[in-house]
């Protein structure tokens with residue numbers, strides 16, 4: 001039995017791990033590398049072994065875990081992709097959307113002739129995405145699925161986004177003994193606004209553990225209070241509150257918090273406009289899974305998550321019309337880091353008004369427009385134009401869908417599990433090291449940090 005970390009190691013994107021059991025090869029996740037050009041360049045590398053991979057076990061739909069699957073299909077993969085029903089539904093919209101962006105980027109590069117490649121090609125097309133979606137096999141949670149003579153898998157609820165799972169892979173080694181490897185994927189936590197907390201960790205001989213927040217803590221102040229304070233500040237002076245938010249997860253969190261704040265009378269009942277085609281589709285999937293998905297009971301009791309003044313916008317014409325609205329309102333749009341999408345136009349239009357405000361609701365990495373705003377930049381450059389920053393800039397940072405290190409340690413302590421080895425992945429160096437130290441000191445577990453390309457021969461352990 002061998003594991004090879006091909007991504008999500010020494011960084012937080014491009015999650016992909018190869019599991020070899022005898023002559024069989026499997027992949028756990030096949031995500032897109034995101035970030036700088038050196039990272040993105042990795043997406044273009046062919047995967048010569050693609051046709052020999054028997055199956056992919058997909059933890060969740062986020063693009064940094066699923067976003068290279070159409071490319072895997074292009075490289076010759078024709079096996080099955082096992083995941084939860086909700087993950088399959090979300091991949092249908094996210095992979096098509098990702099393919100569309102790659103096609104548009106390539107078309108733009110050709111028009112402007114700035115690509116080194118002539119002509120510039122998309123990383124993959126909507127047709128590739130459609131083909132790979134045919135290979136998906138949704139499976140229920142907590143029900144073992146036989147993959148081969150030697151391998152079976154079981155999904156457990158991970159509490160991170162709709163459909164997210166940690167995956168138990170039971171493999172028979174050469175001697176016929178069963179060994180269990182658990183892949184955490186991305187883990188959530190108990191403070192998630194809409195989703196139930198992760199299931200307890202199941203028994204595991206080996207654990208592959210994410211460390212995105214291995215070195216950081218989320219604030220414990222309820223995000224609702226902070227969001228209410230900022231919305232009131234903007235709405236009471238008759239301003240427009242622009243909330244850039246990711247389509248899957250964060251948008252639904254914000255809509256629900258706004259509903260609660262309005263219902264309890266904390267903020268005025270102003271119009272709420274959602275302007276993002278992808279967010280609309282994500283809402284529709286959320287609605288489909290409202291009764292059957294891992295939604296918190298108190299949320300389900302509310303019947304739905306939407307403020308009753310919500311208007312979902314579809315066309316570009318409607319989106320432009322929003323620019324002329326001067327009355328107070330809450331305008332939610334994607335993307336969450338202002339690096340693309342319709343929100344860019346709304347920010348351009350509103351950032352110059354003293355009475356308006358921009359409420360950032362997620363982590364803003366270095367180099368993004370969102371980060372520049374948080375750092376207090378006085379002039380924002382967008383679409384080659386300069387805009388003086390006059391609007392209020394606020395940040396609500398308690399909405400992360402990732403467990404922080406206290407959540408992870410608590411989750412592990414609550415289980416009665418003693419893996420022989422923990423392989424830490426999906427984190428920056430500092431966070432991974434910090435988590436390793438805590439695992440060793442608090443749990444007395446053997447832990448190691450998986451490097452990019454590193455192989456682990458698991459038969460050598462116990």
Ligand SMILES: [Zn+2]
Pocket residue numbers: 060062065160186
């Ligand atoms: Zn994720």
